[in-house]
Amino acid sequence: MLALVFVAVSVQAQHADAKAAARAMTAYNLDPHASKERLKEALAAILPDPVGEDVGDPKFYILKGEILNTLASQIVVVKETGLGSLDELPQVEGVAVKAFNAHATAVEKHAQAINSPGYLLRDVLKGIQESQGHLYNFGIYAFETRDYGSAYLNFSSGLAAHEILKKEGQESVLDDAIAMMDQKYTTALAALNNNMTEAARPLFEELYQANYDQAAIYESLYTIHASGEDADLQTAYQYLKTGREKYPGEVSLLFAEINHFLKLNRPDELIDKLKMAIESEPDNLTLYITLGGVYDNLYQRESAAGNSDLVGNYFDQAFSYYHQALEKDPTNFDALYSSGTLYYNRAAGLTTTLKELSRDFSAAGMEKYEKREAEVFAAFGKALPYFQSAERINPNSVETLIALKEIYARNNEPEISNALNERLENLQQGGINETAFFNE
Template sequence: MKKLALFFAFVLVAGLSFAQNSNVRKADRALENGDLQEAKDLINEAAEHEKTINDPKTWYTRGTIYQAILNDEGYSEELVKEAAKSYDKVFSMVEEGDKYFTLSDLKVQELWGGFVNEGSEAYSAQKYEDAVKAFDKALLVIPDDTTATLYAGVASQQLQNNQDALKYYYRLLDLDYHSEDIYGSIISIERYGNEDMEKALEMTRIAKEKFPENDTFEKQEINLLINSGQVDVAKDRINDAIEKDPNNANLYFNLGYLYEQLEQPDKAEEAYLKAIEIDPDYLDANFNYAVYYYNKAADLLAKARDMDLQTYRKKGKALEKEAVGYLEKSKPYFEKALEIAPEELAVIETLQTVYAQLGENEKSEEMRKKAEKLGADGKAKMTDKK
């Protein structure tokens, strides 16, 4: 009798196990037949039973059912979360390469991709609020996704919702996603939006460490130090660095930039020239040095223009002659900048003006045509991207 009882107990357990596996199959069939509520009830029962709770097929099937309900009924945060939870359960059970891992991954990409496409279309139509909502949906599917996080941040910034933008941008840093543009946006929002100079400085210094070749963050730090009343700190930092590395052209360029911000043009000129002596092909140093003389000429020409006729007859010609001298001094450095960066529009347009003011009309016209062509090429590229 005891053996018989054990036999019946075994049959009962096996029957229950078969019933639960049968529930997974029935749920699959109900899904195929479009009976989504029945499919949901059956799969949830199987997902709670000890015999099928650890079967990846159960959770893959559950994910597809919730995804099908989502497609049928429309967006629901709960449905997205349940579908994503089911696929995540599969990933935790099996190794990459397993059949259900691959199938689940395809379904996740389908779900995530649909929301990202929705967000991209809304962004292109300048419906930035809708774009953010769509990218947030994508993040319910893959919370650590940097693509949707980035786009949500950019769309939030377009809405001038700076705090939300910061939330997404800082999240990117937490995800070990670093780009110069992201740091630039964070620094700008902290400085101008939140008026938090200390935080802006902190992020600028982190950006400097991440991107040591980028002069922009060095300049931003100098500017922030000046605007927060820490001019001596800025000077000391640069001068200490120069003492340790006297042949670093970038340091002299930053010193020149510092003096320019402090409206000490003579010291700025000296520092820029030193940077050029160390590195004759330093674009920014050549351009800034040329601009130094160009601005001197522009100031003199403006004074001459503002004179009344009597004063102009006495002093105007002398001012214009002095201005021409400064333009002549600026010209070789603008030309060197053009040689270094032949498609830099700012250099071309400024050089066009210099040539025109010096009466070198053929060269001025050449620069005008070059600028026009670059502008037309830029528009064509933008059209191609669309």
């Protein structure tokens, strides 16, 4: 008997909460500007999970959805007009999604209930129609603040709301084909930005098949297919290639294609694409440095293969693009370091031939050795000022300090080489160099 009493009290308390929520909403609707406290009371009464009869009562969920939709409306008004303050309103996380979920539950409960009146379904469908606008607005708000998880929940709930309305033969704001494609596009972008590739993939595929006019679809499909454990670069590139053909002036697709060939280590195919990118963005130093790096890789490849007729040209092209970057910004660390590395690697390559020449003790052999040795020191000498300038800009670059230490050791300047080595060891032990060594 005690158990029955407690159950009855519990059910009665839950009914009282629902009734209290309804009364609070009635008071709020009579004077919404002067009675925001009534809205807070309604939310406090309706948000707890229902028990007893309310669990299966569609009216409970309709009321819950109505209250949450009302709050969502108030938030939109404040955000769009700047009138009032969000701090004066109740704080409910994911309010638009919760309003939709409440109405969606009401649809289910109506279908499950015996002899549930038809007007209840009409009421809940109106609530879902209202939710659609809120879901889109709150999705945009979340997207603008880079809360892509919340943006996806709102946008995808908007698509789910459309499905419910169409199933029940009702109008939806997404009946317009363009509006539907726009909604799927924003939903897919939010999913991809939140690393939800499996949620984004079918949406982007559908947009691709529909020839939806957005270049980002092709870049997104490339990204999806080129990443993860089941990466398929061939399929990924087909999307990218199609996008490049359709949007030849779209810089983002061009950059994606450049990164694709960089990933595949196919420098020959990068040159024209990088030159096109430089034409589009002549002040983008990264492009000059990247193109210089491509020529640098070609120089090293042909040098190792002994193709002397190509080596000089590739070296000069690499240096030219590094130099163009430095003309635009003489303090660019990457361009300085890359220029130094270009000459350093040339010197290192020439050094490998010194051993062979050292075996020839004839006058001609000694002359060749001395000439090659002079070339080695000349190359290291040209590398040195670039590395010095790079060290001034970033005294904590391990690679720069290694190169400088080696050059000074070869120049028979042990004091400077040892001092640089101490700074290098400091970095390797977790320390930092507060000032540059070459600080003049």
